[in-house]
Amino acid sequence: MRRAITALTMGPARQALVIEAAASLLAARLRLRLRSFGRITAELGRFVPPAPAPAPVGAPVPVDPVRRRRISQIRWAIAVAAPLMPFRAVCLQRSLAGRAMLARRGIDAILHFGGTVRAGAPDSEHAWLTADGIGVAGYPIDPAMVEIGRIVPRG
Template sequence: MAQSAAHRLRTALLMGPRRQLLVAEACVSMFVARVSLAIFPFRQVAKSFGVMVPPNDPRVLAYAEGATEEQARTARMVSWAVRVSAPHMPFRSVCLQQAMAAHAMLKRRGIVSIMHFGAGKGEQKPIDAHAWLDAAGVKVTGYPVAPTLAELGCFV
């Protein structure tokens, strides 16, 4: 355990200040998402995601058009920060919290993202629900999506 903690500290120190700040932002954003979901009804939290539309809505299909390579690079960096931070949170950071965190981080940078919601028959419980996020043509969080899930809607 001590070796693992020392290894994590060394890795964090070697990643450089820009990545350290991005990881810190991802951690804070996941914490805010967790607290928001614990305090407020989902309906109220969802207002910050945009408008809920069906998956085949033209706005969903056209979201990546016009995205620049710089926006795609930023989306990949946000994806990385959320992905590496989530397992080390002091709570279980699930797909919705990760998607919410990445959505907020991208929104602060002026990058449009699409938050998808799906559900399907679960193996260990009656129904599985999942959230995933795309931005600038990048699969940001929640991938891969299980083939047993049906997409119910998205926020644009």
């Protein structure tokens, strides 16, 4: 009941964003069920090795405030919609949904893939999404997570 009241009082713009996030999560789930992972990654961009850790140099790169707000709104909408889905929306589905929502707004994103190794064996896999250095989906990330690759936009 509390969720229903919250949904009714969040305003039409936020309601529309949550509905878009829910539809994007469903589309991501179906896409992962109906297509091979290799085909999906090929459609999304180029798979490249992880970037080396950047050296710390002064202030972060400035991001347009309107663009930053759009990225944050999409991050929020996915976080709100994911627990409401009739399936468990996992990190890859959330990241694909976020990427699709950002792409509709002309914002490029990077889809990261990683894993952890414990006791000498692979322990877990994870996907997360960033746009302009802002975490969109798949956060927080386990500190033991090691990035093994990323999908970057073609260009």
